[in-house]
Amino acid sequence: MSILGRLAGMFEARKWTGDMYLFEAMYTIGYVAPLENTGRWAERLPASFGVKRLDAEALDGGAVAGCDAVLLPYKSEVSPQALVRRIRLDAGDVPILVTDVPCDSHLSASLFRAGVNDICCDSDDPEQFSDRLLHHIEKYRLRERQKQMEADLSLEVGNKTRHLENALTLLNRAYEDTLESLVVALDAREHATGAHSKRVALYTMFLSILAGVLPEKWQSIYRGSLLHDFGKIAIPDAILLKPGKLTTEEFEVIKTHTVHGMQILGQVEFLKDSAAIPRWHHEKFNGKGYPDGLAGEAIPLESRIFAIIDVYDALRTKRPYKEPLPHAECVKIIVADRGEHFDPALVDLFVGVPENAWDQLWESAGEARGYAAILDVSLDAAYRYRSERG
């Protein structure tokens, strides 16, 4: 009688379901029948091992589901190597043992290479069989537990990461909302309307993208543009809001808003990288600006871009002391300062953008809130501009 025939016989008193015996077994051993001359292995198995008959023709990963180990006969119509390949395709590393293997080192090596976990030769001690089987099952269960723990851990880490990302997104939005509300209030203090800073932030983003500024700088450029005049919070109303011409001393005080802006932003961790525009947006390409008198490319690129945008928006908008100028007039004034106040290459880039592109950005500035929205509008506008220019 075959080994698994005997195994089945051990459980004759149990209920046979047609496929397997139902009993209080701790382990389920799948076996492929027929097995020949292997009853001696089964006789030594403790009652805690249950068996499940498997059909060699239909053997695959699904068929061995629920098995803690699989026994394959060495002698059968289908080679054990072929059966192992079919099981391994989708049943992971369930232990597979081949019984009654002739004592031949080449045969053994071939089976191990095929993915067999252990073999039982004719000359092996049957008393050690259940111990070896149990050893493989325990290692398999341990590996499965580890895999499950790793999967659970990975899932938990993924969930926590998503929660953290959501929290950071909300926090970031709160930062952006706070900044925007603050600059609107500051704009309203000086100008009749409170949209100047937001508009120049959008214009600067757009022109920076056209100028080829790297994406990693975009957010700091947006924040720096938005907060370019933040230092004016330190300027007394009597000077900042004074109607008429400022004295030389008063203008010196006004100039300090650049340094104040940088100092204030420098004390806020998430705004430190955004300080270049507040500090150097009044520098001139010819070196005659303030506060540091930087010239040419010594002025950071984003500050040179912003300088054009800041003047353009001031010219195009109505202020208490002036009427708005048409786009063409603004462009003329900026071109007249090409190479003096403004970087000539950036002026050329600016002049190439048609009036309707700036008008569309103007419209969008009123609706877009936060960096992500401003970035979307800027990228769309840059894409349209490049498409139209071919």
Ligand SMILES: [Fe+2]
């Ligand atoms: Fe300024």
